[in-house]
Ligand SMILES: [Zn+2]
């Protein structure tokens with residue numbers, strides 16, 4: 001019987017995510033902590049490259065930002081948004097984003113909540 005050769009470090013089970021989103025949309029620094037994806041209720045500049053919602057049938061046209069851990073902690077407002085696919089690392093200034101709202105259909109979600117009860121305990 002053979003054992004697999006590559007030893008994986010199990011200690012400190014911190015998962016290294018190798019997704020590279022490019023610079024932080026708030027402070028523009030570029031490092032591995034830039035991994036917090038924000039889904040904003042506005043329209044992405046390029047349709048089909050953003051977030052969508054299966055519950056209320058939203059197309060994947062929602063605006064996406066990615067910010068670093070520090071900015072997430074400090075709740076900084078992103079000054080840029082992701083333009084086109086995140087992997088292209090393109091940015092567009094917030095003021096150039098369409099103000100057209102893009103958000104969940106609350107009614108659809110209420111219906112969804114009714115049929116799929118949350119299994120959360122209170123804590
Ligand atoms: Zn940042």
Ligand SMILES: [Zn+2]
Pocket residue numbers: 053054055056057058103104105109
């Ligand atoms: Zn939704």
